[in-house]
Amino acid sequence: MAGRARRRLLASPLACVLGHADFEAQNLRWRDTRVWVVHDWDSLAWQPEAALAGAASGGFASVPPPTLVPVESSAAFLDAYQEVRGRLFTRDEQEVAWAASLWVAAHNARWEALHGDPPVSGKAVRAQGEERLRRAGA
Known part of the structure; x- marks a missing residue:
């Protein structure tokens, strides 16, 4: 699954921007x-x-140990993100977003396997991976 997500991400000609790549709950503080x-x-x-x-x-609601949020939560996040930015993603952008939603969880699953940690992300990847890859066109 990680290989399919990686290939989809690398196939995109989208321009890069500088951004935060670990946007998880433990890294955010809220005021109201x-x-x-x-x-x-x-x-x-x-x-x-x-x-x-x-x-x-894929991980905005994640707290240690990291895991993958439900597919429906990712879809709601992406819908809200596009609404706030004022422009819908193109098909390529949608597919890249779905591939990336799986990429971090696959990395976390790899960590679990290598270090003998409970397979929290691993179970989520196995349960949701095919649907996320389908949405990624991968």
């Missing part, structure tokens, strides 16, 4: 309903905007 502080700025990445948004859509 607004993000107030984003921590963990060593997680900067040079990726297409859709990949950054997609990665965030």
